[in-house]
Amino acid sequence: xxxxRPAVPSERLAGxxxxxxxxxxxxxxxxxxxxxxxxxxxxxxxxxxxxxxxxCDHPWQFFxxxxxxxxxxxxxxxxLTQLVRRKAAxxxxxxxxxxxxxQVAERDxxxxxxxxxxxxxxxxxxxVRRSIQVADDGDTPAAADADSDAITDNADSDATTADADSDAxxxxxxxxxxxxxxITAMVGIWAAAGDxxxxxxxxxxxxxxxxxPAVVDAVAETIDPTAARETLLDLLDACGQAD
Numbered sequence: 001x002x003x004x005r006p007a008v009p010s011e012r013l014a015g016x017x018x019x020x021x022x023x024x025x026x027x028x029x030x031x032x033x034x035x036x037x038x039x040x041x042x043x044x045x046x047x048x049x050x051x052x053x054x055x056c057d058h059p060w061q062f063f064x065x066x067x068x069x070x071x072x073x074x075x076x077x078x079x080l081t082q083l084v085r086r087k088a089a090x091x092x093x094x095x096x097x098x099x100x101x102x103q104v105a106e107r108d109x110x111x112x113x114x115x116x117x118x119x120x121x122x123x124x125x126x127x128v129r130r131s132i133q134v135a136d137d138g139d140t141p142a143a144a145d146a147d148s149d150a151i152t153d154n155a156d157s158d159a160t161t162a163d164a165d166s167d168a169x170x171x172x173x174x175x176x177x178x179x180x181x182x183i184t185a186m187v188g189i190w191a192a193a194g195d196x197x198x199x200x201x202x203x204x205x206x207x208x209x210x211x212x213p214a215v216v217d218a219v220a221e222t223i224d225p226t227a228a229r230e231t232l233l234d235l236l237d238a239c240g241q242a243d
Contacts, residue, residue, distance in 0.1 A: 115240020
Protein backbone atom coordinates (compact mmCIF):
# COMPACT_ATOMS: atom_id res chain seq x y z
CA UNK A 1 0.00 0.00 0.00
CA UNK A 2 1.23 3.50 -0.81
CA UNK A 3 1.62 5.47 2.42
CA UNK A 4 2.78 9.09 2.08
CA ARG A 5 5.95 10.11 3.87
CA PRO A 6 5.16 11.51 7.31
CA ALA A 7 5.44 15.25 7.81
CA VAL A 8 8.97 15.93 9.03
CA PRO A 9 9.98 19.28 10.61
CA SER A 10 13.17 19.53 8.55
CA GLU A 11 13.95 23.03 9.83
CA ARG A 12 14.19 21.59 13.37
CA LEU A 13 16.52 18.73 12.41
CA ALA A 14 19.77 20.59 11.82
CA GLY A 15 22.45 18.43 13.41
CA UNK A 16 20.47 15.24 12.80
CA UNK A 17 20.71 12.80 9.91
CA UNK A 18 18.14 10.45 8.43
CA UNK A 19 19.24 6.85 8.99
CA UNK A 20 16.25 4.80 7.84
CA UNK A 21 12.91 5.02 6.04
CA UNK A 22 10.52 2.09 5.72
CA UNK A 23 6.99 1.33 4.59
CA UNK A 24 5.52 -1.80 6.11
CA UNK A 25 2.40 -3.60 7.18
CA UNK A 26 2.34 -3.13 10.94
CA UNK A 27 -0.58 -5.37 11.94
CA UNK A 28 -4.05 -6.55 10.97
CA UNK A 29 -7.34 -6.93 12.81
CA UNK A 30 -10.70 -8.22 11.57
CA UNK A 31 -11.63 -4.57 11.04
CA UNK A 32 -8.56 -2.92 9.48
CA UNK A 33 -5.04 -3.52 8.24
CA UNK A 34 -2.52 -0.98 9.44
CA UNK A 35 0.40 0.26 7.32
CA UNK A 36 3.16 2.65 8.38
CA UNK A 37 5.71 4.89 6.73
CA UNK A 38 8.47 5.55 9.25
CA UNK A 39 11.51 7.84 9.05
CA UNK A 40 14.31 7.60 11.65
CA UNK A 41 16.90 10.23 12.56
CA UNK A 42 19.97 10.24 14.79
CA UNK A 43 21.70 13.26 16.29
CA UNK A 44 25.18 13.79 14.84
CA UNK A 45 26.87 16.85 16.37
CA UNK A 46 27.15 15.68 19.98
CA UNK A 47 27.91 12.17 18.72
CA UNK A 48 30.80 13.43 16.59
CA UNK A 49 32.17 15.52 19.45
CA UNK A 50 32.13 12.61 21.91
CA UNK A 51 33.69 10.30 19.34
CA UNK A 52 36.45 12.79 18.55
CA UNK A 53 37.26 13.20 22.25
CA UNK A 54 37.06 9.57 23.32
CA UNK A 55 36.97 7.23 20.32
CA CYS A 56 33.60 5.90 21.54
CA ASP A 57 30.93 6.06 18.83
CA HIS A 58 27.30 5.56 19.86
CA PRO A 59 23.90 6.90 18.69
CA TRP A 60 23.17 8.77 21.92
CA GLN A 61 19.96 10.44 20.67
CA PHE A 62 17.39 9.24 18.14
CA PHE A 63 14.03 10.41 16.83
CA UNK A 64 11.42 8.91 14.49
CA UNK A 65 8.10 9.87 12.97
CA UNK A 66 5.51 7.58 11.36
CA UNK A 67 2.38 8.07 9.32
CA UNK A 68 -0.21 5.35 9.93
CA UNK A 69 -2.72 4.55 7.19
CA UNK A 70 -5.66 2.19 7.58
CA UNK A 71 -7.04 -0.12 4.91
CA UNK A 72 -9.93 0.23 4.32
CA UNK A 73 -9.67 3.96 4.99
CA UNK A 74 -11.54 5.02 8.10
CA UNK A 75 -11.86 8.32 9.87
CA UNK A 76 -10.26 8.31 13.31
CA UNK A 77 -12.72 7.41 16.07
CA UNK A 78 -12.57 6.51 19.75
CA UNK A 79 -12.27 2.75 19.19
CA LEU A 80 -9.57 3.04 16.55
CA THR A 81 -7.70 5.63 18.60
CA GLN A 82 -7.55 3.27 21.57
CA LEU A 83 -6.28 0.45 19.33
CA VAL A 84 -3.65 2.58 17.61
CA ARG A 85 -2.40 4.04 20.88
CA ARG A 86 -1.96 0.61 22.42
CA LYS A 87 -0.22 -0.86 19.38
CA ALA A 88 2.00 2.22 18.93
CA ALA A 89 3.15 2.10 22.54
CA UNK A 90 3.91 -1.63 22.23
CA UNK A 91 5.78 -1.04 18.98
CA UNK A 92 7.80 1.75 20.58
CA UNK A 93 8.98 -0.46 23.45
CA UNK A 94 10.01 -3.02 20.83
CA UNK A 95 11.96 -0.28 19.04
CA UNK A 96 13.74 0.57 22.29
CA UNK A 97 14.65 -3.08 22.82
CA UNK A 98 16.03 -3.25 19.27
CA UNK A 99 18.33 -0.37 20.22
CA UNK A 100 19.63 -2.27 23.22
CA UNK A 101 17.67 -0.28 25.79
CA UNK A 102 16.87 -2.47 28.79
CA GLN A 103 14.72 -2.19 31.92
CA VAL A 104 12.14 -0.13 30.05
CA ALA A 105 9.39 1.08 32.40
CA GLU A 106 6.52 3.49 31.80
CA ARG A 107 6.90 6.69 33.83
CA ASP A 108 4.03 8.88 32.65
CA UNK A 109 1.04 8.87 30.30
CA UNK A 110 -0.98 11.97 29.56
CA UNK A 111 -3.17 13.78 27.05
CA UNK A 112 -1.67 16.93 25.62
CA UNK A 113 -1.58 19.10 22.52
CA UNK A 114 0.72 17.89 19.76
CA UNK A 115 0.81 20.69 17.24
CA UNK A 116 -2.79 21.52 16.46
CA UNK A 117 -4.12 18.11 17.53
CA UNK A 118 -4.83 16.51 20.88
CA UNK A 119 -2.77 13.40 21.39
CA UNK A 120 -1.22 11.16 23.99
CA UNK A 121 2.40 11.18 25.08
CA UNK A 122 3.87 8.23 26.98
CA UNK A 123 7.22 8.61 28.73
CA UNK A 124 9.53 5.73 29.65
CA UNK A 125 12.76 5.24 31.51
CA UNK A 126 15.38 2.69 30.55
CA UNK A 127 19.05 1.82 30.52
CA VAL A 128 21.44 1.14 27.66
CA ARG A 129 24.54 -0.90 28.46
CA ARG A 130 27.46 -1.78 26.23
CA SER A 131 30.96 -3.13 26.72
CA ILE A 132 33.83 -0.89 25.65
CA GLN A 133 37.42 -1.95 25.28
CA VAL A 134 39.73 0.48 27.03
CA ALA A 135 43.47 1.00 26.93
CA ASP A 136 45.60 -0.28 29.76
CA ASP A 137 45.30 3.09 31.53
CA GLY A 138 41.66 2.10 32.18
CA ASP A 139 40.47 5.49 30.93
CA THR A 140 40.28 6.05 27.20
CA PRO A 141 38.85 3.49 24.76
CA ALA A 142 41.51 1.50 22.96
CA ALA A 143 39.77 2.09 19.63
CA ALA A 144 36.52 3.20 18.08
CA ASP A 145 34.01 0.36 18.00
CA ALA A 146 34.35 -1.55 14.76
CA ASP A 147 30.60 -2.19 14.46
CA SER A 148 29.55 1.45 14.78
CA ASP A 149 28.30 3.37 11.75
CA ALA A 150 30.62 6.20 10.76
CA ILE A 151 28.82 9.52 10.68
CA THR A 152 31.08 11.53 8.39
CA ASP A 153 33.75 10.83 5.82
CA ASN A 154 36.31 11.86 8.42
CA ALA A 155 34.76 9.45 10.88
CA ASP A 156 35.16 6.68 8.29
CA SER A 157 38.85 7.49 8.06
CA ASP A 158 39.24 7.71 11.83
CA ALA A 159 37.42 4.42 12.33
CA THR A 160 39.68 2.69 9.82
CA THR A 161 42.76 3.97 11.63
CA ALA A 162 41.30 3.03 15.00
CA ASP A 163 40.45 -0.46 13.77
CA ALA A 164 44.02 -0.94 12.56
CA ASP A 165 45.35 0.27 15.91
CA SER A 166 42.97 -2.06 17.69
CA ASP A 167 44.11 -5.04 15.64
CA ALA A 168 47.71 -4.21 16.51
CA UNK A 169 46.99 -4.13 20.23
CA UNK A 170 47.25 -7.29 22.29
CA UNK A 171 44.72 -8.52 24.81
CA UNK A 172 47.18 -7.56 27.55
CA UNK A 173 46.99 -3.95 26.41
CA UNK A 174 43.21 -3.71 26.80
CA UNK A 175 40.45 -4.35 29.27
CA UNK A 176 36.66 -4.07 29.07
CA UNK A 177 34.53 -1.48 30.82
CA UNK A 178 30.74 -1.47 31.00
CA UNK A 179 29.15 1.77 29.84
CA UNK A 180 25.67 2.22 31.37
CA UNK A 181 23.56 5.22 30.33
CA UNK A 182 20.09 5.98 31.77
CA ILE A 183 17.59 6.83 29.04
CA THR A 184 14.45 8.94 28.81
CA ALA A 185 12.21 7.90 25.92
CA MET A 186 8.85 9.22 24.82
CA VAL A 187 6.29 8.51 22.13
CA GLY A 188 3.37 10.65 20.97
CA ILE A 189 0.28 9.45 19.10
CA TRP A 190 -2.26 11.74 17.45
CA ALA A 191 -4.72 11.97 14.56
CA ALA A 192 -4.63 14.62 11.85
CA ALA A 193 -5.66 14.98 8.20
CA GLY A 194 -7.45 11.61 8.18
CA ASP A 195 -4.43 9.58 9.36
CA UNK A 196 -2.87 8.63 12.65
CA UNK A 197 0.68 9.76 13.39
CA UNK A 198 3.34 8.56 15.81
CA UNK A 199 6.61 10.23 16.75
CA UNK A 200 9.13 9.71 19.50
CA UNK A 201 12.69 9.05 20.47
CA UNK A 202 15.20 8.56 23.22
CA UNK A 203 17.94 10.63 24.88
CA UNK A 204 20.24 10.26 27.88
CA UNK A 205 18.40 10.95 31.14
CA UNK A 206 21.65 11.87 32.87
CA UNK A 207 25.37 11.16 32.78
CA UNK A 208 26.46 7.53 32.44
CA UNK A 209 26.12 5.47 35.62
CA UNK A 210 29.38 3.72 34.78
CA UNK A 211 32.00 3.49 32.05
CA UNK A 212 35.47 4.69 31.12
CA PRO A 213 36.00 8.04 32.88
CA ALA A 214 36.81 9.82 29.63
CA VAL A 215 33.51 8.70 28.08
CA VAL A 216 31.49 9.42 31.22
CA ASP A 217 32.92 12.94 31.39
CA ALA A 218 32.49 13.61 27.67
CA VAL A 219 28.83 12.56 27.68
CA ALA A 220 28.11 14.56 30.84
CA GLU A 221 29.78 17.66 29.39
CA THR A 222 28.30 17.37 25.89
CA ILE A 223 24.67 16.30 26.38
CA ASP A 224 22.35 18.27 28.65
CA PRO A 225 19.57 15.78 29.58
CA THR A 226 16.98 18.50 30.24
CA ALA A 227 17.70 20.25 26.94
CA ALA A 228 17.71 16.92 25.08
CA ARG A 229 14.30 16.01 26.52
CA GLU A 230 12.92 19.43 25.57
CA THR A 231 14.26 18.93 22.05
CA LEU A 232 12.30 15.67 21.80
CA LEU A 233 9.12 17.43 22.92
CA ASP A 234 9.75 20.27 20.47
CA LEU A 235 10.22 17.79 17.61
CA LEU A 236 7.00 15.99 18.57
CA ASP A 237 5.09 19.25 18.62
CA ALA A 238 6.65 20.35 15.32
CA CYS A 239 5.54 17.09 13.68
CA GLY A 240 1.97 17.88 14.73
CA GLN A 241 2.25 21.36 13.26
CA ALA A 242 3.70 20.04 10.01
CA ASP A 243 0.74 17.76 9.16
